[in-house]
Amino acid sequence: MSVVRDDVTQSGPREGAGTTFRTVEWIGDAATGRLRMIDQTLLPTQFVEIDCDDVESVWQAIKRLSVRGAPAIGVAAAYGAVIGARSRGVSDPHTVRQALSQAAAHLSTSRPTAVNLFWALDRMQAAGDAALAGRQPLLESLLDEAHAIAEEDRAMCRAIGRHGAELMTDGDGVLTHCNAGGLATADYGTALAVMFSAHEQGKRLRVFADETRPLLQGARLTAWELVERGIDVTLICDNMAAQVMKEGKIQKVIVGADRIAANGDAANKIGTYGVAVLAKAHGIPFYVAAPSSTFDLSLTDGTGIPIEERDPREVTEGFGRRTAPEGVAVYNPAFDVTPAHLLAGIITERGVISPVDSHTVRTLMGTARASS
Template sequence: MTQTVSAPRPIEWIGGTDGFLRLIDQTQLPTELVYLDCRTVEQVWEAIKMLRVRGAPAIGVSAAYGVIVGLQSATSNLDAFSKRLAEVTGYLAESRPTAVNLFWALDRMKRVAEGLSGTPGERLERLLTEAKEIEREDREMCAAIGRHGAALLQSGMGVLTHCNAGGLATAGDGTALAVFFSAAADGKSLHVYADETRPLLQGARLTAWELMQRGVDVTLICDNMAGWVMKEGRIQAVVVGADRIASNGDAANKIGTYSVAQLAKAHGIPFYVAAPSSTFDLTLETGAGIPIEQRKSDEITHGFGRQTAPTGVQVYNPAFDVTPADLIAGIITERGVISPVTRENVVRMVEV
């Protein structure tokens, strides 16, 4: 077991209204811990688009701070401030299409701005306070999800997770990984199996690194090993995160999650999704309406700079898939666990 150390902060605002957003560049992990200072809205957009910051809650927090960075050059008069706010929020909304927290945070910042009075500088100060509040709420949300989820796990269990839904994906301890951290704090001994999560290896690069940093027993496996590991009896539960959840409980998460859910069903293993209420999109009837981001072919053909496929081969590279609600034993939120996962139970929990 790796010795526990203090986990570095993946998202941090430095300074006042003239400050900047500091992020861990997650594309450099696990071999290098590199910080990226975003002083322009273009740098925030690029960090979100290129997965330097990723995970639905972390994207939302980063976008809120991105609004502040983008408005710093428009404090001369109110007209310029209002025009720039519309430009910045519209621009950041184009960075990634699937994670609903991005749009939730931007809409929240816009709503707050609409109700403000005073000088542009005073309005910027208030918006910075709101962005910090979004970050604070996210940390509290992570802790609450961890508590509710830990109650579902027993000491001695083997648990599988896919992609990364930890502190690197949020402002706190994460969603899925918060469940493991909270269980460990309760004295429960778990063994986590982390899918490497192709093609960008978020499980190998990020989840394994985070769990080792926190002293949680973790074993890394290839994505196509999950079924056999379940067959061997090593897994008693699956916990994953989500980027958008429809009103009926269908949940979008990193590509490969749907396969894991089907495998869990085949082996009689409960499959849980951990996500905050802000990840639910109640405007969508089912997961069929969730936009699925298509990413560049070279993430598959030239993974991490090395060509591993024939030149010119056709590539299909969806970043996410959707797990139907009937495969989900429960959705762990900061307000409690939704189980069984039905439209009625989702709406009752989320619309509080």
């Protein structure tokens, strides 16, 4: 893995970055190219891009959250599969296909909750089989498929933004949790795409961003993106959400998702479930925004969604400073599951699912991912 630093390292957002940065992109051709990603662990104080040219560096980037957000993880894994496929040479197509399988198996162990990871790797395996059966250039076909996954995600995010913007009213206060913007996808975001699109339509929104403990994705990433876009954003601690709702400052809540079951139960960053309960108590509609690639129709409900538990040091030594006594027990789940009955709707590229139940999910998402 190599590091590509931006020309200017500063404490605030880069001017114009809201329209120019690429969270994940491929540099070069299939045989010698590399994967370039923003290292999100360093934002907002540093803008650094990392180049990956082996599978292990892609795995590490996903594991340590240099790249994060379900759609972005899927895109990164797809490009990582291309890198892995060429790792044992490219002269023999069968060797390339075997290397692809090994790379996909390894990348699939990086993080368990975001279903886009497995969805993208399944697509890459299928593309490899099709190219081998059709005697097509295998490595080039794999890169084409990875590009297609990235481009489809960009299109889906834009469509999510358009559908979600119709739900926004000029002057709305909107609460969001974690980061579901361009940094979490190939381009425009999911939950933040709704805000970006509404803003582009001239609707004035006031966004409240939960800081999102313990890794502060809301403070470090969401606030950064919204400031860059010129959208009114106020950062709050996670435990302030109820008070802000009580004061009447929130009219809608919109979050992203990492995996959605067939009944609409949605896994998202830890703390989302609590926000949904608060929204219900205050009569505020709570929306999830996600592409069809985030649905896992093989799961009847959210009880089957695997929940990643992360390093206790994220809680006891966040950002390098110890804030808890040595030896204290820590429970650090990275996600929770919000039950479908708390959702006013799920905003997808195909439209808004409402009411949220098994029937409406399957009616709109009948061709979404059906196995894990």
